[in-house]
Amino acid sequence: MKKNIYIVGAGAIGRALAVLLELEGAPVTLLRGSADDLPAYSEQLQVLLENWDEKNAEIGISTISHFNELNGIVVIASKSYGNRRLAQLLANKTGSSPIVILQNGLNVEQPFIDGGFSEIYRCVLFVTSQVMNNGKVRFKPVSASPIGIVKGDETGLQAVVESLNSPHFGFRAENDIRTVIWRKAVINCVFNSVCPLLETDNGIFHRNGEALAIARRVIAECIGIAALQGITLQAAEVEENLLQISRSSDGQQISTLQDILHKRETEIDTLNAEIARIAASLGKENEVTETRLLGGLTALKSALNRQKI
Numbered sequence: 001m002k003k004n005i006y007i008v009g010a011g012a013i014g015r016a017l018a019v020l021l022e023l024e025g026a027p028v029t030l031l032r033g034s035a036d037d038l039p040a041y042s043e044q045l046q047v048l049l050e051n052w053d054e055k056n057a058e059i060g061i062s063t064i065s066h067f068n069e070l071n072g073i074v075v076i077a078s079k080s081y082g083n084r085r086l087a088q089l090l091a092n093k094t095g096s097s098p099i100v101i102l103q104n105g106l107n108v109e110q111p112f113i114d115g116g117f118s119e120i121y122r123c124v125l126f127v128t129s130q131v132m133n134n135g136k137v138r139f140k141p142v143s144a145s146p147i148g149i150v151k152g153d154e155t156g157l158q159a160v161v162e163s164l165n166s167p168h169f170g171f172r173a174e175n176d177i178r179t180v181i182w183r184k185a186v187i188n189c190v191f192n193s194v195c196p197l198l199e200t201d202n203g204i205f206h207r208n209g210e211a212l213a214i215a216r217r218v219i220a221e222c223i224g225i226a227a228l229q230g231i232t233l234q235a236a237e238v239e240e241n242l243l244q245i246s247r248s249s250d251g252q253q254i255s256t257l258q259d260i261l262h263k264r265e266t267e268i269d270t271l272n273a274e275i276a277r278i279a280a281s282l283g284k285e286n287e288v289t290e291t292r293l294l295g296g297l298t299a300l301k302s303a304l305n306r307q308k309i
Contacts, residue, residue, distance in 0.1 A: 002025060002026050002027060002163065003026075003027075003072040003073050003163050004027045004028075004029070004070075004071060004072030004073070005021055005026050005027065005028050005029070005072055005073050005075060005163065005164070006028075006029050006031055006067075006070050006072060006073070006074045006075065007028065007029070007030050007031065007075045007077055008031045008032075008033045008064070008074065008075065008076050008077060008078050008086065008090075009031075009032075009033040009076065009077035009078030009079070010030050010031075010032050010033070010061060011077065011078070011079075011131065012129035012130050012131045012137050012139070012255070012258075013077045013102060013125065013127070013129050014030060014033075014075075014077035014078070015030070015045050015047070015059075015131070015137045016047050016127075016129050016137050016139040016169065017075065017077060017102075017164075017169055018030045018045065018057070018059045019045050019046075019047045019055055019056070019057040019059065019137075020047065020055065020139075020166045020168050020169045021164070021166055021169075022057040022058075022059060023055060023057055023166075024166045024167075026163070027072075028059060028060075029059075029060050029061075029062055030059050030060065030061045030062070031061075031062055031063060031064055032061065032062075032063050033076075033077075033078025033079070033082060033086060034078065034079075034082060035063060036063045036064055036065045036089065037063055037065045037066075038063050040060065040061065040062035040063070040066055041060075041061055042058050042059065042060050042061065043058070043059055043061055044056060044057070044058050044059075045057060045058075045059050045137070046135070046136040046137070047136070047137045047138075047139050048132075048136055048137065048138045048139065049139060049140070049168055050140060054136075055168070064089045064090065064093070065089075067093060068093065069093055069095065070090070070093050070094050070095075070097055071095065071097055072097055073097060073098055073100060073160060073163055073164070074090065074094050074097055074098070074099050074100070075100045075102060075164070076099060076100065076101045076102060076103060077102045077103075078103075079103075079259075079264075079265065079266075079267055080103045080104065080105050080108040080267050080269075080270045081265055081266075081267060081269060081270075083103075083108055083110075083111040083112070084111040086111070087111040087112050087114070087115040087117070088115070090115075090117075091115055094117060094118075095118075096118050096119065097119070098118075098119035098120070098121060098152065098156055098159075098160055099112055099117050099119065099120045099121070100121045100123060100147065100160055100164065101120070101121065101122050101123060101150075102123045102125055102145075103267070103270075104125070104184070104185065104188045104192070104255075104267055104270065104271065105185060105188070105267055105269075105270025105271050105274060106181065106182070106185050106270055106271070106274045106275070106278070107270065107274060108122075108270050109122055109150050112150075113150065113151065117151070118151070118152075119151060119152040119156050120150040120151040120152065121147050121148065121149060121150060121152060121156075121157060121160055122147070122148055122150050122177050122181060123145055123146065123147045123148075123171065124145060124146050124174075124177070124180045124181055124184045125145050125184075126141065126142040126143045126144070126145050126146075126184075126245075127139065127140065127141045127142060127145060127169065128140050128142070128202070128245075128248070128249040128252050130252050130253060130258065131258075138252070139168075139169075140248065140249065140252075141168065141169060141170060142244065142245055142248050142249075143170075144165075144170035144171055144172040145169075145170065145171050145172070146171075146172055146173070146174030146177060146180050147160060147161055147164075147171055147172070147173060147174060147177070148173070148174040148175065148176070148177020148178070148180070149177065150177075154173075157173050158173060161173050178231065179231050179232070179233070182226045182229070182231045182233060183233055183237075183238055183241065185222075185271060185274075185275070186218075186219055186222040186223060186226065186233065186238055187219075187238060187241055187242045187245065188271050189218055189222055189271045189272050189275060189291055189294075189295070190205070190214075190215045190218050190219065190242060191242075191245070191254045191256075192254055192255070192256040192266070192267070192268060192271050192272075192298065193218075193256075193268065193271075193272055193291075193294035193295050193297070193298045194211060194214055194215065194218075194294065195253070195254045195256070195257050196254065196256045196257040196260050196266075196298050196301060196302075197294065197297055197298060197301065198211070199257065201249075201250065201251050201252055201253055201254075202245065202246055202249040202250065202251075202252050202253070202254055203246055203247070203249065203250030203251060203252075204246070205242060205243060205246040206243050206246040206247050206250070207250075212243075214290070214294075215239070215242060216235070216239060217290050218290055218291050218294065219235055219238050219239060219242070220235060221275075221287060221288045221289075221290060221291045222275055222288070222291055223235055223238065224284075224287055224288075225275055225278055225279050225282070225284065225287070225288060228282050228284065229278070255267070256268060256298065256302075259302065260298075260301060260302050260305050261305075263305055263306045263308070264306075265302065265306070266298065266299070266302045268295050268298045268299050268302070269299070271295065272291050272292060272294060272295020272296075272298070273292075273295050273296075273299065275288055275291050275292075275295075276288055276291065276292040276295065279292075
């Protein structure tokens with residue numbers, strides 16, 4: 001019997017995962033992460049895969065307050081800036097159910113560690129997903145997304161991977177998830193600051209040499225701080241990963257740009273700003289000047305855009 005899967009966050013990632021798991025026969029409930037105590041309902045959701053192959057499923061949508069117990073697997077696909085509030089909402093409801101965090105950034109799992117959750121796993125997403133104007137989700141995997149242990153064991157990790165893995169949204173177990181988290185965070189420091197500031201799509205880095213030059217400088221700054229945290233990253237490898245994502249998501253907008261355009265808060269605080277905080281704690285704040293500046297400008301752009309009527 002398949003475990004219940006509760007996906008917190010009804011954005012592009014949450015909707016895509018819900019549809020693709022539902023089509024594999026998994027019992028899925030989509031829980032809104034930013035709103036609570038709203039009526040439960042069902043909605044026909046559509047996901048567009050490569051070659052415009054469309055997948056549809058009727059998904060139950062609810063809120064955390066409707067449940068006294070979440071028995072199964074709880075997947076966090078909402079924005080990381082809400083994690084502390086979310087950990088409080090989920091407290092005493094998940095029991096021994098594993099928490100699987102599908103978010104960008106560094107240290108996003110800390111509120112759940114502080115909350116004493118029994119099993120916590122981090123996933124680094126290697127997919128692109130965007131909600132289109134018609135409400136459909138355009139979804140494209142780059143490769144299987146790795147999941148690793150924050151708090152738990154190998155048996156629990158394998159159970160989570162098997163439950164979430166599907167033909168169109170693949171997952172795999174990863175022993176060194178901390179290095180993968182840092183590598184992806186460095187890449188996201190580039191995408192989530194440069195693309196919003198230039199108001200352009202993800203493909204800019206393989207199309208434009210000047211944009212790639214900025215990316216190289218940010219990568220160099222970030223991997224220097226990673227090294228001081230015991231994480232060894234190679235600049236050439238990180239750059240190739242960035243270009244792979246850029247080519248595969250040509251024409252698609254990064255999530256931070258989507259958030260700014262829709263006047264939503266962004267996750268830049270767990271990317272460039274977190275790198276800057278870590279650097280400052282090590283007395284190396286002057287070694288991440290470009291990373292900090294780009295992140296600060298992105299945060300300012302987001303704040304100013306949310307103030308517009």
